[in-house]
Amino acid sequence: MKRYAFGFDIGGTNIVCGLVDREGEIIWTRKVPTEAGKGNDHVMAVVANCAEIGLAESGIAAEDVVGIGIGMPGLVDPEQGISVLSSNLHFRNYPVLAKLKELTGMPVCMENDVRMYVYGEAVVGAGRNRRHVFGLTVGTGLATAMVNDGKLYQGGGDFSGELGHVPIEGIDYRCNCGLTGCLETVVSATGLARQAREAVLSGQKTLLADLKQDPAELKAADVSAAYDEGDEVAVTIMHRTGVTLGKALSYVVPLLSPDIIVLGGGVLHAGERFLAPVRETLFERIMPIYRERLELAAAQRNEDAGVIGSASWAFRQFGS
Amino acid sequence: MKRYAFGFDIGGTNIVCGLVDREGEIIWTRKVPTEAGKGNDHVMAVVANCAEIGLAESGIAAEDVVGIGIGMPGLVDPEQGISVLSSNLHFRNYPVLAKLKELTGMPVCMENDVRMYVYGEAVVGAGRNRRHVFGLTVGTGLATAMVNDGKLYQGGGDFSGELGHVPIEGIDYRCNCGLTGCLETVVSATGLARQAREAVLSGQKTLLADLKQDPAELKAADVSAAYDEGDEVAVTIMHRTGVTLGKALSYVVPLLSPDIIVLGGGVLHAGERFLAPVRETLFERIMPIYRERLELAAAQRNEDAGVIGSASWAFRQFGS
Known part of the structure; x- marks a missing residue:
């Protein structure tokens, strides 16, 4: 059974997301405005909505997705699943993982966006x-x-x-x-x-x-x-x-x-x-x-290293 | 059964060695001149001789020693067990591990001396x-x-x-x-x-x-x-x-x-x-x-962090 992971690169202007396979190939991708000014919960809803659209458009079943990897700017606490401080996004001690698990029902992990980018370059770039x-x-x-x-x-x-x-x-x-x-x-x-x-x-x-x-x-x-x-x-x-x-x-x-x-x-x-x-x-x-x-x-995958990195990170956490 | 490891800190002037337990406590220690000018083989013989004296003086049986850890200055290749370059000691691509295994019959591992020092400080300092x-x-x-x-x-x-x-x-x-x-x-x-x-x-x-x-x-x-x-x-x-x-x-x-x-x-x-x-x-x-x-x-163990570090390193490699 072929498995996939969602990778999200959440930026100040846009959210880029993708469905990625274990080899780091992007099967489906989408870019939407972050609309950070509408509040933290709204940004989370945009992410959850992207995941829903991704499944619908790609035709991949939810049970074939091992989980969601999130790359966020600023300080994150990956273990607690918290965005400690992201000035661009106006996040401060926000429980990203808990919220996204609630909205999507999927396993979620998170890391700093630059780490996810470099992880993506290390895996496939x-x-x-x-x-x-x-x-x-x-x-x-x-x-x-x-x-x-x-x-x-x-x-x-x-x-x-x-x-x-x-x-x-x-x-x-x-x-x-x-x-x-x-x-x-x-x-x-x-x-x-x-x-x-x-x-x-x-x-x-x-x-x-x-x-x-x-x-x-x-x-x-x-x-x-x-x-x-x-x-x-x-x-x-x-x-x-x-x-x-x-x-x-x-x-x-x-x-x-x-x-x-x-x-x-x-x-x-x-x-x-x-x-x-x-x-x-x-x-x-x-x-x-x-x-x-x-x-x-x-970098070889400048545009999508963040998405590939965070999806690969999700494979690492959940894709045994 | 209580187990021990030998730790060696090989310097340009002196070799410091010790028998160390799993908690990083030094049971026996000795300092001898390196005599690097007498050649690489001679330095190895000094090390082997120290080990022999250590067992005799401490009364610890060879089978209770998990192995020997060596900290050497300069560039080392821990996997191949080679001193790649140590200007002070006049070593160049010398097979330290092979030679010491031959002389002592014990498992031997090696690393750079500063890494062993810092490892010692991390473990007990x-x-x-x-x-x-x-x-x-x-x-x-x-x-x-x-x-x-x-x-x-x-x-x-x-x-x-x-x-x-x-x-x-x-x-x-x-x-x-x-x-x-x-x-x-x-x-x-x-x-x-x-x-x-x-x-x-x-x-x-x-x-x-x-x-x-x-x-x-x-x-x-x-x-x-x-x-x-x-x-x-x-x-x-x-x-x-x-x-x-x-x-x-x-x-x-x-x-x-x-x-x-x-x-x-x-x-x-x-x-x-x-x-x-x-x-x-x-x-x-x-x-x-x-x-x-x-x-x-x-540093808290400036004088013996190198010995404790290399012995602890030996425990890590051989002391399961």
């Missing part, structure tokens, strides 16, 4: 067949996760993976977390946009000034666009951002010796413009024993 | 009853290890734990590893002595100039001695060294969320002179979720 997978997503913010021999690392209080909140020498932006100079204030889509805006506002001669009438509307994609026109300011911003991440990763590699570092999230759209300085900086700062065996790769 | 123990030894060099839920983290190629070899902004000492500015060129006993020597040679007004006729003979302990006399140069050196380590640890905490960081090695002799700036720097650079739960503690 760039980290496939590697024992030690270190992954990071660089999008609105920067977060990390680690899968060793197929096991997810959670750390004390389930609080691991916040490399984005290391204060970096020479950066003095205030971070939302309360610290100053955090890595993600520069190394993120938000950070790229911020640097672009500052360059324009400080009167630097750059194409970025022409791309948007209001510099506040500049996006990371604009930096890539100006970069491709040979704009020196854009090249400098992209380079500085990549170098900053490369330096931060030079702590991770000797500490943990991952077999592969998988880089995902929105910043992947910048491609080698961003990856090249990351790689160059990192590889010149690590010992040959690491240099010879480490791979730094772009 | 400062990390007792903590799920996520991150440990580091700061002595001749700086190395790290991690024990999660009683399991030792090894990483790809068994190469984890080299936080000492992260190049740090603003440090430009050449490191033995080939890189420049590695953390351990400053944060180590060697690094403290180096900074003391440089201060004297550059003509700074300091008590350190009076402690040794030849500045090349200054040791880390001299920095502590001058510090206690209120010597400003010594205070600055100790502070800078502690701050440098605190900054490096501010990468470790959000990345891994350990429950406790255990600090051991020769630098412990500096006590709070060193620990205070480490703690202060680290705690002001991490988010409240970590600040509220993290402990930074001195």
